[in-house]
Amino acid sequence: MAQIQPLPTDQLEYDNLAQPVVALTLETQRNDSESAVHTHRKGQLVVAYGGGIVCTGEDGVWMVPSGFGVWIPGGVAHSNRVTANGQVCFLFVEPGAASLPDRCRTLALSPLLLELIRHLSGQAQDYPPHSRTARLASVLLEELELAPTEQLYLPLPASTPLRTIARALAQAPSDRATMASWAQQVAMSERSLARLVKSETGLTFGQWRKQWQIIVALQSLAEGLSVQSTAETLGYESVSSFISMFRKTLGTSPARYVRNTRLRQ
Template identity: 80%
Template sequence: MDETTLYTVGQFELDDFTQPAVAVMLGTQRNNAEYAVHTHRKGQLVVACHGGIVCTVEDGVWMVPTGFGVWIPAGVAHSNRITANGKVGFLFIEPGAATLPEKCCTLVLSPLILELILHLSTLPQDYPPESPTARLAGVLIEQMEQAPSEQLYLPLPASTQLRTIARQLAQAPDNRSNMAEWAKQVAMSERSLARLVKRETGLTFGQWRKQWQIIVALQSLAEGESVQRTAEALGYESVSSFISMFRKTLGASPGRYVRGVGGINLGKRFGGYS
């Protein structure tokens, strides 16, 4: 693929295209980039080709490691932060062109989907309806409709008390305070805090904190940190305990998961571009 075929997102107004699917690769030297809150007329799949992406909407945060994508329905306000070593692809889907989730979610992308997005991004995006490119886009959309979802999601609570806890966990991921200690810090009873967490996130306090650890761990690993340093940053006394928690939660070891379980290493495909 010639470097001249890479587009930056700002080179043209993606929402002006009416084609069923429009694909672009982020051709930028700006690593560790953050894009302010914005919306699209089209639905958007943000694909981690290398490194990772943190996508934030009003009520949650998604972490997207290599080989995965976060689906953002049309009109949903969001921001994206790309890790320092990240290379990113975007697939925009015309409203009504596909049967995809109505809420944000993380999709597990097969090697075929990843290759189709990559190939589509090298072609002219103003393709006519009955063209070979349109047929390729149709196959891509059909494959996306069958993609399984993964719970790489952290619900963000609205209450002041839980936002306070979330900020402290963000500043010190190794904080191992139990729920009684957290309840005391936010001037609540332990029972009231437990009810509040369940009501606002749908999870128990322990589940919510573990999900927080998973998101932080994936971001750290996607940025190139070792498993050992990631475990230490999260306050684990041993690497084996961290690996066991990770495998039990996501079904694979940290290294295998971040490389893209079942996927292809797109990092090598984009090695010459940044």
């Protein structure tokens, strides 16, 4: 179980610096850690160098495997959960310093960008303009603007019935109840539930639950669990069925996906 932690003082200090981009590296220990809901003045890129990160906002959940990052615009309320023994870097971007999305997005980060971020986190963050660090920071922001978006996102509906289902799935990801069963539990007709899911998430109920399973699977794999254990966590009767679902959704097998993310580190 993740332990809720207050926002580290370092993050608050970095958020107040005037430099166009600054970076802070943190490591978790044996237990998961989760920050309380908070906001930043600057935009924030949360980068996973080891383990994985789950970022939860008001309208969605973003998964960040190793080698990826989640972009959070300034002023957006969110919390971050880092898996046990994870390594995370927080990149703070001054408003207007780069052309970045105005909504939360999971970004695929190139090896060059990952190294630039890691390098910047080891420098003095109050670097002067026109210094070598400032020039490297400028290149970093140019590369960040080119980072492609990954579909590692689960929309969180606003309505009480769907929030109830989302909480239940979070607590028991192996639950294979049908939509008819869920509709009965939230006192709705199956047709009304289907319409509600579609209107609030843009997905069918099956697509929404499958996206939730992908988020849980990536988190499990990031924590170092085996493909078989992950399949069991999600309630699959066979590993092959889980692998088939994973491949259809992300275009590759779980084992290959893990290898590829490790190569990106």
